Amino acid sequence: MNTVIVIAKEPVPGRVKTRLQTEFTAREAAALARASLVDTLSVVEAAPATRRVISLDGAPGPWLPRGFEVVEQRGDGLDQRLAAAFEDAYDGSPMLLVGMDTPQLRPELLGFDWYGYDAVLGLTEDGGYWCLGLRMPDRRALIGVPMSTDHTGREQLRRLRALGLRVGMLPTLRDMDTPRDAAYLAAGFPDLRVSRLYRRLQHSAHPGLLFDQALGGTTRVVATGLDGRTVPSLSELDRWTAPADEVDRLALSRCEGPVLDIGCGPGRIVTALAERGIAALGVDVSPRAVSLTTSRGAAALHRPVQEPLPGEGRWGSVVLMDGNIGIGGDPVDLLRRCAELVRPDGLVLVEVDPDDDLDDTTPIVLRTLTGRRSTPLPWARVGARALIRHARTTSLHPTEDWRTPHRAFLTLRRTA
Template identity: 75%
Template sequence: MSAGTIIVIAKEPLAGRVKTRLQTEFTPHEAAALARASLIDTLTAVRATPAERHVLALDGTSGSWLPDGYSVIAQRGGGLDERLAAAFEDAYAGTPMLLVGMDTPQVTPALLGSDWSGYDAVLGLTEDGGYWCLGLREPDRRALIGVPMSTEHTGADQLARLESLGYRVKLLPPLRDMDTPPDAAAIAAAYPDLRLSRLHRRLQHAAHPAVLFEKALEGGRIVATGPDGRMVPGLSEVDRWRAPADAVDRIALSRCEGPVLDIGCGPGRIVTALAEQGIPALGVDISAHAVRLTTDRGAAALRRAVQEPLPGEGRWGSVLLMDGNIGIGGAPGVLLQRCAELVRPNGVVLVEVDPDDGLDDAGAIVLRSASGRRSRPLPWARVGSRAIIGHARAAGLLATEDWRTGDRAFLTFRRADVEPRSLAHLVR
């Protein structure tokens, strides 16, 4: 005997509502995309399994991801135990039913069509202590109501409940749920032809750089490498971004004249240090999380790209490009021209450069996370002191100081008393 009705119980794959545990590695939209792919794989396998009816018990609204051949019923009830019991009741058509979740995309028609003649119920456990399927001959709320859900012992508790009712239970092979990033990676590696697996590979190998920056700001580890495979200083030093300003930072900040604009402020250690000294300062960053971390420290920050209009243009006493941020956009000359527009006449532009004085590399970089994700190429420049002096001169900035402390190198420029050459000339 196999099921006459196969039920898939699922939640509409909307960003922020599904797979929140995947968001330690993926954005809410990426997690939702993985959930959608997993659901489609599951629905496809179920649809390919012979049965009288294929039913989707849905929390939400169906979309283009739903294949033909399904009857859709709305979930009802409070907790998951109530919604499972209701799904069996609402889908019952007088024949045995098998209910499966949306989190085991590796399920096959062979598993779903298993013969459980001679048994009252069928149960497929998951490796994390839950279960991926439950089959009943007819609805029975006693079998579900009050079973603790989403625990490490839900599967064992469900089996105990069935057996306490006198049910003879057939156990199907255990499967791995896709709940966490390691789960997704393991399933993708073991079942490479799944829709989920193809999407996972794309997300692993072509993440948006901002995603990995955001995860680094949350405490994850990233490494930035150039085309030569060499680690890019500054961008790989996540611990320094997140820590308070150190002695070298404070030496650099002693050159500043207020008010100060910190471009690419990250989590705000520089802006915070300036504020503690009573120097007016503003950080700008394209990362909403970086801005939030800065303001949580009590400092001022604005989510804005440096190329966009900024407060106080032409009136800043100092503009900072710390931690290798001279590389932003891969065009140091254009970035320095923008700094010259932002700073007041004779104001300071302070730039942290690569310790290699002769380096002048505008090749893209790649960010890599500890879990194996890597970004698509990000335009970035790595420049040493000799190259940056030439770029600055073209932007109307004159070098006034060149110094290094430990393994970090800095230059200070002042805006010349002449109009900087036009941005159009620099990018022509």
């Protein structure tokens, strides 16, 4: 029998599983880390061991079962913390240390037969290792081994053998560091707590989170209807993040300053207007979009369009590009809001769907390439003829309908 040590961090948002935050919030990543830790501790509970120790960075919580001795981590780098964990847990029996990132491990793996071996090592697919065992503490086995690299496992094995230790190898496992790792665990080990939580989170992301992550370049996102069919105008992130193209500039030539860009995204339209010397302001509900716009030297405000905005009733033009007439899922309500924002003879420029008769107010869903899906987002897709019908209930009068091979636009002017 031996001592099993779990080296772990308290699952606090922002301190654990930061690589999961390419698709999950800090709170969600911490919840996944906690579930993984609970799964791991459950396996250790069931393993044949004399003692169970947790070497903890942070404070224990209700997730820690009875029967575990808590030892506070000490040391600066991970190599020092691992060495200290062995020293602090040693009672004369062999010790097997595991991390909190391989919840799929099995109790029998922890009941290693030490006969003929001085050390144990279990590698991970990303080049690290998920467990390390030593008969007795030896700082020489750890200090100076490069940690958190794609060759940590190889270097650790080389160090153990250089010390003349006979090393027993355990199976290679995949640890949970990235969203793809979490997806692998959920598919291959569906009954784990972390897998069940992952599946719940996969289908309940806030649309704004996925949009911000797409703008930040951490993940690829497509917009679809509830039927799964792609909505092209809402999935062209490359065009949104690029400078204004020829069609954008042609549309903006209709604008009369000052211009308000509703749903400005990363700011290509506001920036193009500023380069023309036209005063412009972008508004967006995405903090990331506003940050990207201001980083380009343009002006933007983090605010929903239905909340009070600067210059109400005095804007020369209001712009709804990239299908943003769909914001909120009610085109009539949005057109009325635009009429409130422009001056008495002001212009509203709307990019509509190329299908003139399309009038679809079905919510949309944002999806990542790893399968994460947002909750339904109220949205509308409207063609020119449908938009004209909606405009009849407002004080906006259509003045021009024009298009390019792949995009369509309608301009409306406010009338008394």
